Amino acid sequence: MAASVEAAPLLAHDEGVERKPPTSSPDASAKGEHTQSPPILFSSTMSRGGYHQCGSGRRVKFYVLENQAWADRGTGYCAGVYDEKHDEALLVARKEETCTSLGSVADANGSEGTQDGDAQPQEYMLVVSESLASDDFLLHAPVIKEDVYQRQQETLVVWTALDGTDMALSFQELEGCNEVWDFITEVQNHFLLSRGLEYGKALEADLPPFELAAPTLDNLDTIYEELRISSQHSVAMRDRVVEWLLKEDYIRKLTPLLEQAEARHALPALHRLYEIMKTILLLNDNLVVEYLLQDDVFYTVAGMLEYNPEHPHLKASYRQHLSDEAKFHQVVDFDDPAILTKIFETYRLVYLKDVMLAGLVEDGLQSMLTSLVFFYQNDIVNYCINDSQLWAQLEQVYRAPLTDATRVQKAKGVVFVQHLCTMGKQIQLPGRIALFRCLVDGGVLPIIEYALGTSDAALRVAASDILSSLIEYDANSVRAYILDEVHEGKTPLLCRLQVLLQDGQDPALCTQWTEAVRALMDVNMDGLMHSPLGQGAVPKPRVDTDELLTWLYDGTMQQLLEPLLQLPDMQTLAPAQSIALDPSRWLLYSHLCDLLCFVIENHSFRSQYYILTSNVCSHVGSLLHARNKHMRLAALRVLRACVSSHNQFTYRHLMQLDVMGHVLSLLQKEAPRDNLVSSACLGLCEQLRRDNVRPLLNDIVQKHSAVLEALRTDPVAGHGISALIQQQARNQSGSPSDSDESVADSPCMNEAAAEQDYFDSEEALDVPTTGESPDLEARAPLWERRRKHEDEEDDLAERLAKRPASAHQGRPAAPADR
Incomplete structure (x- = not known):
């Protein structure tokens, strides 16, 4: 976590030398202000008041970690900015609808390609204004001189603010992330070179060299002490330790020692290996964690973490679980090998965070692991959303004839969809909505019906979870599917739930099915996909609620x-x-x-x-x-x-x-x-x-x-x-x-009293008792009976109007039509 530091001038300068922004732009004047010289480039510096924007704003999503989950704070444009008044560098992100375009840039076609086929930006986006004190800014935070910034997955910048808040910027294109990362690096290099700062002193004194001896069972204590002291020296020294460990592939060299110590039952050596691995993890570096997730490394890591010296007489069974119980069942083929690797690494990452390190309370490490899990899962879900072949393969699995082999494959498919839904709930709302729309369009509802009809309790639980998620996000599509089944003469999904509810023995499942039936009968609820929270998702046409209720x-x-x-x-x-x-x-x-x-x-x-x-x-x-x-x-x-x-x-x-x-x-x-x-x-x-x-x-x-x-x-x-x-x-x-007096002045009282008098006088509409056999009129809907009663009154009035004037016995005759 970042510690508070005393404020210091961003740019150290000698007397008589003008201060300049932390950028190498050739457009800077002698006074430190920027002038625009045609043509406009992506790297051009623009000024608004005392703020100087270094390069074009790049499209970005801004996240904040809240309750161990990344909350999306909005989409906008981000750029590095120099604040001349306070002499500090800022990261500024502004809502995209309020940013200003200064026109096309000259080097648009010469910029690097972007990831995932995203279109390259063609315009220079101005982020700053003469004041940053408004609600259109998602972020305007000074660049911290402490080394709290991390680059993850090429387009992510993650850091911890001085108040302990974890933040992340997810850039749309790789070049934008490179530009902002270069800005942060340049500013932090300036901090290191500034006079009077601790980092400058450490740099002048030169960091001690770091190197560990070749590991043996005899020198594990020495390795642990050197590693511990170096990791606590400074941020720069910690970076040097990480760089050396990765360059020398040192962690792999510890694998033979684990095997030797276990063969000899050398418990002190095993406890020391645990301490060494714990110290490496507490370096809190995402590159180290990603290195540990590799196939031939993670098993060794799990073995070392089994021997916790705090519980010397107990041994965990992480490797046994990973080798015997954690089986990967591939239901569909993934065309991209990288996404398959990421699926394995995501499972290991979650297992490392929630099981192996469950008792290790270290906020920085947990925050970093949570960030990695979030972005790994986000990549997997986005791949599944965009891969149409995946849903076609899944549909083929459930159209296959029912045999012992296909029954097992169908069961795996249900679990696959359940895990995908669970993973989708961890990402932001737009991604969740896109996922559940793909599930409905991809034919997941027949899969749910199949699982609900099996005798396997685990499959019924999985199908119930999937159905609850679909109803929560797109209840309208589930109702449309039910009506289609009614038209085709099939047993509707709602009837299957009714049978399960009446025959079910599991209280938790019965409660879940009841909530599903209630939500499907609530025709006023369409799900989050159709609400303003859907953030622009195109809603599907509403189901004819009268048709649904009539069938019901x-x-x-x-x-x-x-x-x-x-x-x-x-x-x-x-x-x-x-x-x-x-x-x-x-x-x-x-x-x-x-x-x-x-x-x-x-x-x-x-x-x-x-x-x-x-x-x-x-x-x-x-x-x-x-x-x-x-x-x-x-x-x-x-x-x-x-x-x-x-x-x-x-x-x-x-x-x-x-x-x-x-x-x-x-x-x-x-x-x-x-x-x-x-x-x-x-x-x-x-x-x-x-x-x-x-x-x-x-x-x-x-x-x-x-x-x-x-x-x-x-x-x-x-x-x-x-x-x-x-x-x-x-x-x-x-x-x-008392209640009448309190509402006597209400404008609705006269209408309510008139309605009450009407019903009190309507004696002809008594409902037959239970023991009687009601006739067809009594079986008619109430509104039809009421309408019939009113029509009879109208007929009576019309007959009276047609009588001769003498028949009214002194009553005034109706005026003749003119």
Whole structure:
């Protein structure tokens, strides 16, 4: 981590000598200002006020490490800048939409090629303005004189600021990274040459030479001491140590010593090898770590780290895991050998960070390893996104006939997609969205269906994870796939989830499947890909939600909630009667009650019609008589959702079922215990009072006045029941309630009162009781019945208007048409 240093002038100068910016640009004048001389080049220096930009701005992404994850702070242009007022060099990155183009450059065609086929920049981008105090700047930080900057993967610059914040610049083209890195190097060389600085003194005194003797079991102590002292000497000495170790290929020379020490059971030598390897890792150099990830080196590193002297009687088994358990299964062919190598190195890097060095708390090393993992995974995911052949190969795997060999290959494919999704969640949002779009377009949903249909629990877990990720980022595409299956006559994915939910024994998977079903039925949620967070991703056309909901309520909802409909009818149970439920079904009932609450709250008239015609509330109400408390709470949640719907037909249905009578009986039983169940019952009563649900309030008082009077004296329930009775009395007397007075001035009150009067007078639309066989009119949707009722009233008015004037008996005749 970078330590704070005292501020010092950037440019040391003798008296009478003008200060100049840290650049070798020939355009500098005697006063240290830059003048533009045609033609404009990429290396030209431009001035705005006291700021001098050294070279064109280069397109870059700026990252900051937050909670061990790299957060994308935006895309812009970055350049090295000299601040004349404060005499310091700055790294300045500005949002790309606010940067200014000064026109084309003369050496555009002569610049080096860029990576990955990116187009070469053709214009000179001006980053600075006369002031840096605005929100358009992603970064304006002084170049630190400490050696905290690292170059990674050719286009990355990573460093730790003086306040401990880890930052990274990811350049679009290699030449841009080279230019900014040269700027940083030149400024730091200036620090080294400045008078009065510690680095200058160290340079004048000349660093001591570094060299280690050829390793043997006898001189391991000497090697460790020299390595430890040199690594703690200075930053420059540490760089010299790294350079020497890599040049001499010294770590490979330690391999025979590990084998000899293990053959002799020389525990002190093995502990010393651990200390040597730990010291090398604590050099905190990414080049050393990348060297250690090589095939023939990493195994040796793992062997040395198995012998921790802090636990002298224990030995880890890293090599056994790497050789026996960590098997690489290649499902598809990668055309690029470099990406295959990176996959191996990424696994080793994660294993080194999370397992081998788990007990080594060193912030700088952990931060550097986290950065490497992030950028390695980012490269792998980007390769998979852009390789269309990969998805074609994966599709062929799942189209192959089912044999023992193809079954194993398909299982490996599921795990491959799961690992790819897990890796994709670690990268930034635009990359994640691109990955999950490729998964949907590449035909991963049939793979999920295959895995969910197997008896292998591990494959079902993997498929559930993939499906949850797809729904989170692109639920709309999953719904479109379900509708396509419906049109083709196949078993839809949602029905497969329903069967798994009803038959599943794993509580964690049942919860995950319930959330997946809930998200698919939430037609208002399209996923992050369609949200503003998608950062410009082109959304796909929305699915016809009416078509999806029509299919859902034509029979799928009945199948989904079938276990609830198999419960006893509440009307057949006495108020004090208890029922015993199969403990293996408790979790299922709870999940289905939550799904029922969800559809009541989100599917308006469709869910209300389903409740009236299926009689599901009567079966759910029987859970009020269950011995298990959380089953009672699940039933109360459903009843509260019904009350919150503010639907008069649902209120009448609850009145016919006498639901509140069972709730009051449950409250009377649980009130002396003052537990969560009694609180939930009182919460339902309070909701009726607060919302002033007049039909239910009148029904409760008329049918259960004796129970209410008994509960009024209870120390727990008395206050809430008294308030409910008082509210019903105010309604009868016509005096406003407390809640009515608080909203009396609301502009919606007159409309709400008119609507209430309308429903109260609509006696012809009573819903048939459960025991009756409703006719076709009763089975019609509620909105159609209401429309029919209004049409009948219009017909009656029209017939009255056509009667002769004498038939009105003194009523004024309607005015004749003119």
